[in-house]
Amino acid sequence: MVIPVGDYRKALNPAEIASKRKPAAAAGPGSAPEGLWPGGSSGIISNGVKLKYLLIALIIIGLGIGTSLTLFQSEEKRVKKHFRLLSEGVSKEPGENIFTMDQKIKKIGSLFDETCEMNVPAHSLSGMLTRDEITGYAARGRLHFSQLHLKFYDFKITLPQEGIANVHLTARVTGKTRAGEAVNEAHELDCLLKKAEKKWLFSHIKVVEVLKK
Amino acid sequence: MVVNKKIRRFFFPSLTPAFLIRAGCIALIAYLVFGHLLTPFRIKGHSMEPAYRDGEFNFCWRFQYFFSKPKKGDVVVIRFAGQRVSLLKRVVALEGEEVEFRNGRLFTNSKEMNEPYIHTPYDWNLSPRQVESDSIYVVGDNRSGPIQNHFFGQTSLKRVLGSPLW
Numbered sequence: 001m002v003i004p005v006g007d008y009r010k011a012l013n014p015a016e017i018a019s020k021r022k023p024a025a026a027a028g029p030g031s032a033p034e035g036l037w038p039g040g041s042s043g044i045i046s047n048g049v050k051l052k053y054l055l056i057a058l059i060i061i062g063l064g065i066g067t068s069l070t071l072f073q074s075e076e077k078r079v080k081k082h083f084r085l086l087s088e089g090v091s092k093e094p095g096e097n098i099f100t101m102d103q104k105i106k107k108i109g110s111l112f113d114e115t116c117e118m119n120v121p122a123h124s125l126s127g128m129l130t131r132d133e134i135t136g137y138a139a140r141g142r143l144h145f146s147q148l149h150l151k152f153y154d155f156k157i158t159l160p161q162e163g164i165a166n167v168h169l170t171a172r173v174t175g176k177t178r179a180g181e182a183v184n185e186a187h188e189l190d191c192l193l194k195k196a197e198k199k200w201l202f203s204h205i206k207v208v209e210v211l212k213k
Numbered sequence: 214m215v216v217n218k219k220i221r222r223f224f225f226p227s228l229t230p231a232f233l234i235r236a237g238c239i240a241l242i243a244y245l246v247f248g249h250l251l252t253p254f255r256i257k258g259h260s261m262e263p264a265y266r267d268g269e270f271n272f273c274w275r276f277q278y279f280f281s282k283p284k285k286g287d288v289v290v291i292r293f294a295g296q297r298v299s300l301l302k303r304v305v306a307l308e309g310e311e312v313e314f315r316n317g318r319l320f321t322n323s324k325e326m327n328e329p330y331i332h333t334p335y336d337w338n339l340s341p342r343q344v345e346s347d348s349i350y351v352v353g354d355n356r357s358g359p360i361q362n363h364f365f366g367q368t369s370l371k372r373v374l375g376s377p378l379w
Contacts, residue, residue, distance in 0.1 A: 154295030170295030186294040210293050211300075211351070211366035213339070 076157045079165045079193060082200045083152045086111050090138065092148040092175070101142070109135040112202045113194060119206040122187070145183070148175035163195040250275055251378065254290070254299065260353030260363065261301050263332050264288070265377070272378040273299070282307075283349055283373060285321075290374045291351065299374060300364065302351035303330070312350045314339040314360070319352075333357045342367075349373070 073081070089108040092101075115128050125137065142148060156168040172186045192204035226232050247253060251272040256265050265271070265288070273290045283289050283304045291300045306312045306321045313320040314337040319328060323341075335356035344350045344367050352365040 154297070170298065172294075172298075186298040188294040208294075210291070210372065211364055211368050213342075213366040 075159055075165070076155075079157055079167060079200055080155060082111060082193065082202075083155075083167070083169070086202075087150045087152060090142070090148065090150040092142055092145055094147050101139075105135055105139050105142075108138045113196070116202050117204045117206075121209070122185075122207065144177055145175045146178050148173070148183075165193040165195075165200065167191040167193065252374070256301060260355050261288070261303070262355040264330055264354050265301055273375045274378050275375040277376040278370075278373055282370065283376075285326075287376060289349075289351065289376055291368055292372045292374050300351075301377065302353055302365065304349050305352050306344050306350035306367075308344050308346050308348055310344050310350070311341050312339075312344060313341040317356075330354050331356065347371070 085107065089104045089111065092104075109131050112131050112134050115130055116134060117128050118134075119126050123141075129137070151172045151174075152169050153172070154170040158166045160166060167190075169189055169191070170186060171189050173183060174185075175183045177183060188208040188210065190204075190206045190208055191202060193200045194203045195201075251274060253270065253272050256267060256269045256271065259267050278289075285304055285307060287304045289302060289304055291302060292298075293300045305319060305326065310321050311323065313323075317335045317337055319326045320341075331354060333355065335358075337356060337360045339360065347370050348367045349370060350365075350367045353363060356363065
């Protein structure tokens with residue numbers, strides 16, 4: 001078939017569907033302009049509607065990502081959360097009441113395995129300790145402070161096998177003793193956590209000895 | 214007016230591609246220099262007085278021990294906890310050497326060490342011990358107070374970050 005050079009548009013558009021370049025020519029008087037919605041300017045969807053739907057889509061995608069991240073946490077995040085809970089349990093604000101103290105001590109106990117190996121030579125704490133012993137030690141330790149904050153950072157988490165997490169991190173203790181002495185200590189820790197009934201528990205905590213006398 | 218315009222242009226430059234490229238290059242160089250080459254730090258504590266005082270500002274020259282090992286008498290920056298906490302100490306013994314404190318005097322390989330940087334007398338006593346391989350023995354210059362209250366001892370060479378710039 002030979003298409004005449006001067007009439008190529010007709011050949012490509014034999015049904016004479018409205019051309020985008022000349023909408024007025026295609027639409028009759030009083031009829032809606034081209035497009036899917038009346039009142040649209042150029043294009044299939046008007047700019048205002050387009051932006052509105054784009055924003056809604058972005059919000060839905062954002063909510064979806066946020067929800068999936070919250071619901072399906074990675075194991076690393078769960079391990080980090082465990083340290084955050086320990087930090088919350090140990091930390092103490094001035095004028096803490098007995099009820100809060102009791103709650104926090106119980107919380108600390110629930111984070112540890114039935115027995116946990118501790119190596120904290122700076123505080124003369126070493127050996128296998130039961131959950132109750134750890135709770136008692138934490139309660140006595142907190143009593144010495146009027147204000148106490150424990151923070152963890154520089155996490156290096158490895159999961160060598162299912163249900164076991166090795167964590168290398170830095171712990172910083174800041175606060176004030178009841179005698180008014182300021183405390184600011186930082187230590188590097190090696191921790192081993194074991195998973196029991198879908199819950200991570202501290203099984204071994206060791207302070208890395210940087211300077212050996 | 215011209216000066217005002219110049220000042221305004223200096224503080225609020227127009228975001229041209231050339232300006233953004235320049236700013237990006239400066240940020241990258243600053244990150245490399247101050248993040249990996251000359252790390253800034255502030256001294257907290259009195260363990261290295263009088264050479265380094267509490268609150269002083271300095272830089273850690275990270276390439277100092279890139280091709281060599283620390284020598285006796287060098288002041289080194291040691292990574293203590295994570296990436297944020299470091300110690301500033303003086304090297305007093307190297308691997309394989311024996312260290313001992315006797316009545317406030319330091320002995321290495323049974324020879325008394327000359328320590329001109331010590332300005333306050335101290336009375337430490339510590340039985341002889343050998344420095345392990347790939348380790349150095351570090352102590353602070355300020356040895357006043359009981360030995361138990363001080364951070365010192367042998368540490369791995371891997372923990373040495375560099376030396377203070379001045």
